[in-house]
Amino acid sequence: MEKKSPILDEIGRKHGMKVPENYFADFTEKMVESLPEREFPMPEQPTLWLRVRPWVYMAAMFAGVWLMLKMFTGIFSVEKGETPQVEMTASAPEEGTVEEEWFAHYVDDYTAYEMLYTEGDY
Amino acid sequence: MYLYRRKVEIMQEYNEDIVIEQLQNPATVRQAFARVVERYSQPLYWQIRKMVLSHDDANDLLQNTFLKAWGSIEYFRGDAKLSTWLYRIAVNETLTFLAKERELRNLKADDADDFLLLNIESDEYFDGDRAQRLLQEAIVRLPEKQRLVFNMRYFDEMKYEEMSEIMGTSVGALKASYHHAAKKIEEYLHEHI
Structure with missing residues (x-):
């Protein structure tokens, strides 16, 4: 709430300024006559892309939401202990391969002969 | 009419x-x-x-x-x-x-902008009394923005929200501006009336 001012209230809201007679009526007439001629560009027709753009954006948004849902439901099912349907990439080694590898890398000649004697092959 | x-x-x-x-x-x-x-x-x-x-x-x-x-x-x-x-x-x-x-x-x-007072004195389209002339003198002594705010509010009773849109200033700042302007004008008028 604005504070009342006795001195301003006494003077009032009149400013004492005036205009020539019929000033505003004449002004409008003169002003409109003096407006320069202008060429205004005709409003452009929207292109096909501009018309379909909102629908494309909306479709992209729904596709994004669908992908996110797909991703999150996959993550949550793994956390719950469900096995994700992941393709197996490892395969079982052929029979005998592991034993041969072990022999080649970890067993020296002495140990090898000792094993052979123990098994009674010699 | x-x-x-x-x-x-x-x-x-x-x-x-x-x-x-x-x-x-x-x-x-x-x-x-x-x-x-x-x-x-x-x-x-x-x-x-x-x-x-x-x-x-x-x-x-x-x-x-x-x-x-x-x-x-x-x-x-x-x-x-x-x-x-x-x-x-x-x-x-x-x-x-x-x-x-x-x-x-x-x-x-x-x-x-004291020079503006000369405009009033020489203007045939001013027929205000002494109090109205003093009021204009007081307004002219205000900073430009305060003058604008005071005129819009005091004479036209324009809403602060509308003034805010026109001048790009917050409503709070406009209210403060009007308050300062009115105070300065009152002081000037008390001194000179």
């Missing part, structure tokens, strides 16, 4: 939404702009006149305001109110004019 009747007629005939629509159509823009001039020349004139005090300067600035508006009418898209857009142009024109006048007289931006 005629003026009052004419004003009522304009208010009844004038529909801002229709006029804005017509302004955006090249076929009807000129006719619509004529209605805008008819509708807004008075409020804009008084806004300018109270800042520059001289009728001749106010008349020139009002013409410039409408010429600027006409020159850029295609950029008005109806986002703001038409009145706000026109007031903004008028305020800019007025402030630019005052800045040029100050420059001519080697005055700083903060100096009181």
